Amino acid sequence: MRREDLVDLNVFLAVAEEHSFTRAAARLGTSQSSLSHTIRRLEARLGVRLLTRTTRNVAPTEAGERLLGTLRPALDSIATQLTLLGELREKPAGTIRITASEHAAETILWPGLERLLPNYPDIHVELSIDSRLTDIVSERFDAGVRLGEALAKDMVAVRIGPDLRLAVVGSPAYFARHPVPCMPHELAEHRCINMRFSTGGGLYAWELEKDGRELRVRVDGQLTFNNGNMIVRAALAGFGLAIVMEDQVTAHLADGRLVRVLEDWCPPFAGYHLYYPSRRQPSAAFALLVEALRYRA
Template identity: 70%
Template sequence: MRRDELVDLNAFLAVAEEQSFTRAAARLGTSQSALSHTVRRLETRLGVRLLTRTTRRVSATEAGERLLQTLVPALDSIAGEIASLSELSERPSGTIRLTASEHAAQTLIWPALKRLLPDYPDIEVELAIDSGLTDIVAERFDAGVRLEETIARDMIAVPIGPPLRMAVVGAPDYFARYPCPRSPQDLSAHQCLKLRMSSSGAIYAWELEKGRRSLRVRPEGPLTINNAAMLRQAALDGFGLACVMEDQIMDHVAAGRLVRVLEDWCPPFPGYHLYYPSRRNASAAFRILVEALRYRG
């Protein structure tokens, strides 16, 4: 393959991923007109149209999608091999792209990065906060952080945090109007705050468990929110019961701003894991990050 052909393919990949000639040109450090010319040259050479252009976005045609299916793994493999060359350097270097939920980023990833980055000035980390179930291969992330139960079986998964627990809480003002629930069945008489999951668009069903009994309770109430912090605030303001991560409310419980109920129905479950494709060629920088995040409790 000639060098100019590889340049053309890289230009096409950037436009397809960014879905915009403007953003792709900024990413590649070139002009929009030059990039458009490069893509047209590739389409002319191949004899097929690779991209469909509209006033709002750019998307791959069927031929373009077929090319992407071959191109993305090939270029990822090349990038992995290049990154692995950092082992020959005294100082690990390179860019690592991660995706994680806001909770995992705040509680686990950022504390690790604060310790790691000052010691490795040649390592760059790009962290994308996203609660959805991101396809890290398609989006070209090096790794993602999610709960173990949501990770595909063909991924390598490394535990990076302790077990977690959910907590059902309400404000004292709320319990002045409603009795404390003694069992999950009592929740039907309560105003429950609903969390809409960004990954699926569904309402989160409260997963309660005691001994051998497991229940999935669909919360019922007048308020639905797609953000955990706002859900917690609604509970603090007395609008209903919320089912949230335990570590996010313990200070409020200790201060008396929230009251915890059904605690015996909220057992611990496996926490966050770093996951990445099994075929990934791990660079020295990536291995250092994995070890910095690995949970040893």
């Protein structure tokens, strides 16, 4: 392979992943015109069109998708080996990209990073806060955080947090106007605060369970958020019942600002896990981070 072939393939990968010549140019630190010229040259040399261009989007053709399937693992392997060579220095170094939900970042990742990073100034962490179920391979993250261990079989899962529980809560002012629900079906008679998923835009159905009986309850109310902190604030203000992570409202329950209901319908469940591709050759910095975050009961 000629040196310019590798350069051209790297340009194609950047444009295909970014779905934009503009964003790819910013990522590679070059101009749009230069990238367009490179892609035309590569397509002419291969004799096939690799990208479909519209006024709003750039997407791989069938031939482009086939090339991507071969190209990503190969370039990832090269990048990993270059990183390992660079880490033959005395101290672990490099950038680690992680995607996680806001709750996981605040309760698990940040406390761990706050302890680890002062001792390793050459380790850099980029933390992307996102509630989507992100494809960490295609979006080039080193790892992601997800509840439980329901992961693709080609992923490694490392437990990084304790079991969690949900809590159904409301303010004393709310319960002064409404009866306390004792069974899940009674939620239909209450104003509830909804949560909308970032992925797909659907509303969260409250997940309740007792004695092996699992229920998903659709609720209704005046407010809908895609942020847990705002849901807690609305519950504190008396706008209705909310279901949130128990640790988000522990202090409010203790001081009486919130009241918990349906507690027997909220059993513990598996907590957060760090996951990453099994084929990934962990760098010294990444291995150190995994051990720092690993949950030890």
